[in-house]
Amino acid sequence: MLLELKNIKKYFSVGKTTVKAVDDISLALSKKEHLGLVGESGCGKTTLAKIILKLLKSDAGEIFFSQENMTYPSRDRLRDYRQKVQMVFQDPYSSLDPRFTIRNILNEALEGKKTDKGENHLDEILTAVQLPSSILYRYPHELSGGERQRVAIARALLVKPQLLILDEAVSSLDVIIQKQILMLLKGLTNEFDLTYLFISHNLKAVKRVCDKIAVMYQGRIVEYGFTNAILTRPLHSYTQKLLKASMEYRSDKIKMSDIHFKSHFVEEEKGHFVLRAL
Amino acid sequence: MNKDKHYSPFQLALDSFKKSKRGGFFLRLLIFLYGAAFFADFIAPYSYQEEARQHSYAPPTKIHMIDQGRLTRPFVYAQSLSFNENHERVYREDKSQRYSLRLFVPTQKYFILGIIPSMTRLWGVDVPGKIYLFGTDSRGRDIFSRLLYGARISLSIGLIGVLISFGLGLLVGGIAGYYGGIVDNILMRLCEMFMMVPGFYLMLALRSVVPDNFNSYQVYLSIVVILSFIGWAGLARIIRGMSLTLKEREYVLAAKMLGLSDFKIIIRHILPHTLSYSIVAIMLSIPGYILGEAALSLIGLGIQDPLASWGNMLSEAMSIAHIQLHPWVLMPGFFIFMTVMSFNIVGDVLRDCFDPLLKGIKES
Numbered sequence: 001m002l003l004e005l006k007n008i009k010k011y012f013s014v015g016k017t018t019v020k021a022v023d024d025i026s027l028a029l030s031k032k033e034h035l036g037l038v039g040e041s042g043c044g045k046t047t048l049a050k051i052i053l054k055l056l057k058s059d060a061g062e063i064f065f066s067q068e069n070m071t072y073p074s075r076d077r078l079r080d081y082r083q084k085v086q087m088v089f090q091d092p093y094s095s096l097d098p099r100f101t102i103r104n105i106l107n108e109a110l111e112g113k114k115t116d117k118g119e120n121h122l123d124e125i126l127t128a129v130q131l132p133s134s135i136l137y138r139y140p141h142e143l144s145g146g147e148r149q150r151v152a153i154a155r156a157l158l159v160k161p162q163l164l165i166l167d168e169a170v171s172s173l174d175v176i177i178q179k180q181i182l183m184l185l186k187g188l189t190n191e192f193d194l195t196y197l198f199i200s201h202n203l204k205a206v207k208r209v210c211d212k213i214a215v216m217y218q219g220r221i222v223e224y225g226f227t228n229a230i231l232t233r234p235l236h237s238y239t240q241k242l243l244k245a246s247m248e249y250r251s252d253k254i255k256m257s258d259i260h261f262k263s264h265f266v267e268e269e270k271g272h273f274v275l276r277a278l
Numbered sequence: 279m280n281k282d283k284h285y286s287p288f289q290l291a292l293d294s295f296k297k298s299k300r301g302g303f304f305l306r307l308l309i310f311l312y313g314a315a316f317f318a319d320f321i322a323p324y325s326y327q328e329e330a331r332q333h334s335y336a337p338p339t340k341i342h343m344i345d346q347g348r349l350t351r352p353f354v355y356a357q358s359l360s361f362n363e364n365h366e367r368v369y370r371e372d373k374s375q376r377y378s379l380r381l382f383v384p385t386q387k388y389f390i391l392g393i394i395p396s397m398t399r400l401w402g403v404d405v406p407g408k409i410y411l412f413g414t415d416s417r418g419r420d421i422f423s424r425l426l427y428g429a430r431i432s433l434s435i436g437l438i439g440v441l442i443s444f445g446l447g448l449l450v451g452g453i454a455g456y457y458g459g460i461v462d463n464i465l466m467r468l469c470e471m472f473m474m475v476p477g478f479y480l481m482l483a484l485r486s487v488v489p490d491n492f493n494s495y496q497v498y499l500s501i502v503v504i505l506s507f508i509g510w511a512g513l514a515r516i517i518r519g520m521s522l523t524l525k526e527r528e529y530v531l532a533a534k535m536l537g538l539s540d541f542k543i544i545i546r547h548i549l550p551h552t553l554s555y556s557i558v559a560i561m562l563s564i565p566g567y568i569l570g571e572a573a574l575s576l577i578g579l580g581i582q583d584p585l586a587s588w589g590n591m592l593s594e595a596m597s598i599a600h601i602q603l604h605p606w607v608l609m610p611g612f613f614i615f616m617t618v619m620s621f622n623i624v625g626d627v628l629r630d631c632f633d634p635l636l637k638g639i640k641e642s
């Protein structure tokens with residue numbers, strides 16, 4: 001096992017109420033496994049990821065990484081651990097420091113490492129995430145959301161982690177790039193010996209890259225199993241709903257666009273469209 | 279702006295400041311004042327302690343350009359002092375003696391900035407004539423010259439004081455906000471202790487600790503330290519609030535994940551984002567230091583005569599009678615006002631330019 005979580009709990013108290021963001025979660029990831037973590041907004045996915053990264057202290061439970069207890073690590077062990085685990089954060093607009101050029105942002109990732117490859121390495125990694133090297137001189141606010149997300153992925157990969165957590169890493173990308181990034185991530189598995197924790201609402205994206213899926217609902221894992229099994233025979237009612245929703249969405253797509261068209265355009269006899277006055 | 283170059287949001291904000299007319303004008307005015315203070319000993323026609331008792335409370339000297347209906351080079355007349363029936367001073371121009379205004383007049387040997395030896399000053403009148411651009415004080419010292427020398431003290435106290443207190447405030451605030459918990463608690467209680475005591479009394483209390491036998495240089499330094507001790511706490515609290523929000527930013531989390539040390543993260547990813555706020559706060563708080571020095575010197579606890587500072591020069595203007603008879607002793611007050619106003623306006627314009635950068639960091 002690469003990563004093991006045992007009975008992790010994290011409660012937030014907001015005013016008088018308590019939010020059970022993570023409620024007794026146990027989870028294991030073996031080497032090179034791709035686990036998808038899906039669940040609705042606010043169910044505690046990001047919180048769980050932050051606990052794994054040790055950016056948040058859990059209220060209870062234990063974390064093991066390569067059989068080593070990481071629940072209360074020493075400073076040195078923590079620094080070591082953090083180089084082995086990387087995360088691509090959900091919001092590409094705040095994951096890059098606006099005062100730094102992309103070059104400086106990426107160089108920072110190499111700072112802790114003793115590699116003499118340096119700049120060559122940057123070019124290599126940029127090619128991998130399909131960004132032009134001219135991007136190195138730009139500032140984050142001059143990039144699109146998708147470009148930023150790819151910079152964030154590049155930064156995480158530069159550290160050569162063993163475990164990569166991707167929090168909605170592809171939701172802000174357009175479909176074609178999404179596909180490319182997913183293929184890229186899959187390709188990197190062998191090259192880097194990567195293990196993924198893939199957080200998403202998007203079952204389709206998860207299906208493409210993940211061997212296993214864990215479904216989270218209100219701070220708990222309600223269903224866990226191989227991707228195929230879960231997609232074909234969902235047991236928990238929430239999973240069924242989620243699956244149904246994503247299916248409906250797909251079949252509805254055509255219909256929706258139809259409606260969209262009809263409500264905004266009126267066909268004229270000459271065969272072209274004009275915008276109807278609202 | 280260069281199209282091929284890339285600018286960070288901070289640089290863009292600075293650029294918009296450069297384009298603002300109001301901010302630019304007052305910034306230039308400040309630079310001009312600081313420049314004048316820097317070269318005081320070259321620009322001032324007299325030294326700060328050169329006195330002519332027979333010229334006590336002389337009014338600003340009139341500069342004449344026209345002699346018997348013809349335009350000539352500027353000159354001044356000698357002044358003779360007499361007393362009227364109320365024993366008030368009356369200065370009359372003695373038309374028999376005239377002295378031309380000149381550039382680069384020779385004087386006794388002195389040192390520009392204390393290092394470069396020089397035998398000339400920028401301007402003056404032929405000896406033994408005297409020119410008092412802004413009049414003289416009770417001991418017949420040229421107020422214009424003393425203003426320039428005084429600017430050195432009054433203006434530098436603001437800058438140095440602000441550097442010390444901001445250094446302290448940024449560091450304490452950054453650390454408190456970043457680490458949180460008990461560190462935060464201790465540091466913030468400490469700040470509150472300083473903030474609880476009204477500034478002016480704290481200033482007096484601290485001043486009373488300073489030994490009497492200090493020379494003027496030591497007094498100057500202790501005033502700077504006293505003033506910065508008053509200012510840092512408020513800033514520390516604000517910076518702490520900002521770094522509390524900033525440390526949750528995902529780029530800070532990402533930097534943590536890259537294994538950067540806490541110190542590097544605070545210096546690189548937290549404090550720089552408070553910079554746009556700090557610059558504004560610095561501009562708006564320098565007047566406090568200038569006024570603080572003026573207040574201390576005015577009541578005789580600051581810079582001591584014969585050294586000049588705007589504050590101790592103003593102490594001549596403490597009685598109404600003097601202000602009525604010799605209004606020119608208020609000149610330092612006018613300069614204090616001008617400087618304070620310029621800093622406030624520059625700070626204000628900067629705040630407008632930096633506002634977009636502060637979104638989400640600061641409540642107000």
Ligand SMILES: Nc1ncnc2c1ncn2[C@@H]1O[C@H](COP(=O)(O)OP(=O)(O)OP(=O)(O)O)[C@@H](O)[C@H]1O
Binds near residue numbers: 040041048090
């Ligand atoms: N620092 C915090 N203080 C209080 N409550 C929090 C905090 N962080 C998260 N929460 C709460 O914990 C719950 C889980 O949040 P989390 O960010 O983990 O959700 P998520 O599954 O990542 O959602 P999304 O898919 O929208 O990103 C939410 O209800 C949220 O309001």
Ligand SMILES: [Mg+2]
Binds near residue numbers: 046
């Ligand atoms: Mg989330």
